[in-house]
Amino acid sequence: MSLLEVRSLRAGYGPVEVLRGIDFHVDEGEVVVILGANGSGKTTTLRALSGMVETSGEVVFDGRSIAGARPEQVAQAGVAHVPQGRGTVTDLTVEENLRLGAYTRRDKEVGTDLERWYEMFPRLAERRQQQAGGMSGGEQQMLAIARAMMARPRLVLLDEPSLGLAPLITQGLFRTLGDMNRDLGTSMLVVEQNATLALAIATRGYVLETGEIVVEGTATELAGNDDVRKAYLGI
Amino acid sequence: MAERARRQRLIVGTVVGLAILGYLLWFPQQQAPADVRLWTTAIYFGIAAMGLNLLTGYNGQVSIGHGAFFGIGAYTTAILVNDHGWSLLATIPVAAALAFVVGVAVGIPALRVKGLYLALVTLGLAVVFPDLTKKFVRGVGGTNLVRVPSASLRPPEWMPGGLQPDQWGFYLALTISLALLGGVWLIVRGRFGRALIAVRDHEAAATTVGVDLARTKVLAFALSALYAGVAGALSVQVTGIANAEKIGTFNLSILFLVAVVIGGTATVFGPLIGGFLVVMIQEQTTDFVADPPFLSGFLSGKEVLSPAIFGIMLIVLMYFLPDGIVGGFRRLLRRILTRRQPAEPLGASVAP
Numbered sequence: 320m321s322l323l324e325v326r327s328l329r330a331g332y333g334p335v336e337v338l339r340g341i342d343f344h345v346d347e348g349e350v351v352v353i354l355g356a357n358g359s360g361k362t363t364t365l366r367a368l369s370g371m372v373e374t375s376g377e378v379v380f381d382g383r384s385i386a387g388a389r390p391e392q393v394a395q396a397g398v399a400h401v402p403q404g405r406g407t408v409t410d411l412t413v414e415e416n417l418r419l420g421a422y423t424r425r426d427k428e429v430g431t432d433l434e435r436w437y438e439m440f441p442r443l444a445e446r447r448q449q450q451a452g453g454m455s456g457g458e459q460q461m462l463a464i465a466r467a468m469m470a471r472p473r474l475v476l477l478d479e480p481s482l483g484l485a486p487l488i489t490q491g492l493f494r495t496l497g498d499m500n501r502d503l504g505t506s507m508l509v510v511e512q513n514a515t516l517a518l519a520i521a522t523r524g525y526v527l528e529t530g531e532i533v534v535e536g537t538a539t540e541l542a543g544n545d546d547v548r549k550a551y552l553g554i
Numbered sequence: 555m556a557e558r559a560r561r562q563r564l565i566v567g568t569v570v571g572l573a574i575l576g577y578l579l580w581f582p583q584q585q586a587p588a589d590v591r592l593w594t595t596a597i598y599f600g601i602a603a604m605g606l607n608l609l610t611g612y613n614g615q616v617s618i619g620h621g622a623f624f625g626i627g628a629y630t631t632a633i634l635v636n637d638h639g640w641s642l643l644a645t646i647p648v649a650a651a652l653a654f655v656v657g658v659a660v661g662i663p664a665l666r667v668k669g670l671y672l673a674l675v676t677l678g679l680a681v682v683f684p685d686l687t688k689k690f691v692r693g694v695g696g697t698n699l700v701r702v703p704s705a706s707l708r709p710p711e712w713m714p715g716g717l718q719p720d721q722w723g724f725y726l727a728l729t730i731s732l733a734l735l736g737g738v739w740l741i742v743r744g745r746f747g748r749a750l751i752a753v754r755d756h757e758a759a760a761t762t763v764g765v766d767l768a769r770t771k772v773l774a775f776a777l778s779a780l781y782a783g784v785a786g787a788l789s790v791q792v793t794g795i796a797n798a799e800k801i802g803t804f805n806l807s808i809l810f811l812v813a814v815v816i817g818g819t820a821t822v823f824g825p826l827i828g829g830f831l832v833v834m835i836q837e838q839t840t841d842f843v844a845d846p847p848f849l850s851g852f853l854s855g856k857e858v859l860s861p862a863i864f865g866i867m868l869i870v871l872m873y874f875l876p877d878g879i880v881g882g883f884r885r886l887l888r889r890i891l892t893r894r895q896p897a898e899p900l901g902a903s904v905a906p
């Protein structure tokens with residue numbers, strides 16, 4: 320069975336329906352990407368999984384239904400969310416942000432994990448006592464990702480990690496995401512407009528258009544699909 | 555480099571802290587009872603402000619009704635002492651617990667509102683509270699004023715060496731304020747403190763890391779109420795009474811908030827300093843109007859002007875120290891430290 324199984328998921332804002340019944344799944348250890356243009360409903364999809372918007376449909380995580388659960392319950396179940404715009408707490412230091420990420424944990428290994436993420440992101444180690452608000456966009460994105468990983472999640476939801484970052488930084492970031500998935504086996508669901516980089520680390524992918532999934536397949540299939548190439552790879 | 559600066563700060567902080575503590579321990583031995591009572595008042599204002607700072611400074615919920623929780627603490631203590639013969643000391647935990655419970659009860663419906671609306675709801679609390687006491691409290695001559703016997707203000711038997719009631723009150727308030735200061739310090743550096751700040755700055759981010767918004771906000775509300783309740787209980791030791799009037803309860807609520815802001819919001823020590831300043835400035839402006847050092851006779855008898863002078867002094871203070879006393883002190887310290895130390899090398903590393 321899949322780690323995350325989503326069936327006929329609908330979601331919206333008040334009377335406006337954004338997701339019109341989508342089905343997808345993420346298997347243990349996979350990186351799955353959802354591609355889609357601006358406004359197609361990518362952010363809403365992740366918000367629906369995290370319990371931040373009204374939904375209907377089935378969401379089963381690790382064999383348990385999390386449909387309609389509140390965001391903190393979803394987090395406690397083992398799903399971490401790196402929101403669009405990063406969501407770092409600007410008045411906390413880098414280290415406090417990371418410790419905040421471990422909010423749901425009660426074990427004694429938080430310190431060990433801190434060091435691990437400092438090793439992975441030396442930039443954060445240099446700035447541990449600095450307020451997160453003073454950092455560049457790339458550094459804040461690293462912090463947001465490291466903070467999500469501090470929860471030791473089984474699944475990480477990433478909302479357009481490339482947004483607003485310089486191409487070189489984005490490349491480094493995706494390489495790190497690939498490493499994390501390979502080394503720790505953490506499953507990831509990434510929504511992106513930057514298809515090239517996302518498909519490079521993904522196992523499978525879906526294409527979302529105005530709230531419906533129109534194409535699905537392996538990363539290689541998607542990269543070879545003509546429509547996908549035209550719309551998202553700019554070829 | 556950063557390590558050395560931190561050690562320096564720790565040493566300076568310890569020395570300054572011990573010096574202040576030494577002075578405070580010596581203070582009541584030397585001063586007139588009225589001055590000791592004034593300083594005790596400053597300390598319990600600081601306690602109420604410390605609690606309000608947890609709510610408003612760290613958690614971003616503005617309350618202009620904490621005079622009511624102060625009143626709950628004061629009435630709990632005064633009634634238990636006067637009507638039930640408790641020792642004043644023993645009433646303090648009860649006052650704290652009751653304020654906490656009422657804080658939970660008010661905090662839960664307050665979850666529905668934010669910002670200005672929350673301020674208005676808490677204002678309602680300050681307005682309703684005096685009416686409730688008038689309805690339910692049977693004090694002196696049927697009023698809502700409860701007076702405790704002066705014998706109850708004496709130190710307990712087990713206290714050493716002939717302390718006067720005012721000296722006892724001072725040491726009691728000082729001890730409790732230090733314990734509660736330690737409480738704030740532990741809270742803001744720990745898991746709950748990070749949650750408070752995350753909820754204030756970014757609710758969505760807080761919930762996605764697993765913070766329960768409702769529980770965090772209600773607990774912040776209740777803790778701040780507890781601090782105000784303890785302050786109210788201590789006020790009985792100083793004034794010998796519990797009382798609540800419309801203007802008085804509202805005024806207290808505002809003064810607590812003012813103390814937080816001028817001391818430094820979301821700082822550990824700021825509210826204590828702010829509480830001290832609010833009490834002292836108020837005292838000075840009242841004295842000043844009653845007995846002006848210059849303009850002889852021009853201001854005397856115009857006590858109505860003292861709030862205006864108080865207000866002007868606050869505005870001047872906030873103009874020069876927009877981030878409060880502690881914020882201003884930090885900037886000063888940083889300027890001194892950076893002048894003495896060579897700048898750290900920049901940009902030595904590359905993003906992964």
Ligand SMILES: Nc1ncnc2c1ncn2[C@@H]1O[C@H](COP(=O)(O)OP(=O)(O)O)[C@@H](O)[C@H]1O
Pocket residue numbers: 332335337355356357358359360361362363364
């Ligand atoms: N808070 C909101 N309230 C109402 N409509 C929204 C809100 N957020 C997004 N939408 C609408 O939902 C649709 C999908 O948005 P979103 O999920 O953010 O798309 P994407 O992340 O793919 O750019 C858009 O038409 C957008 O206007």
Ligand SMILES: [Mg+2]
Pocket residue numbers: 361362363403479
């Ligand atoms: Mg989006």
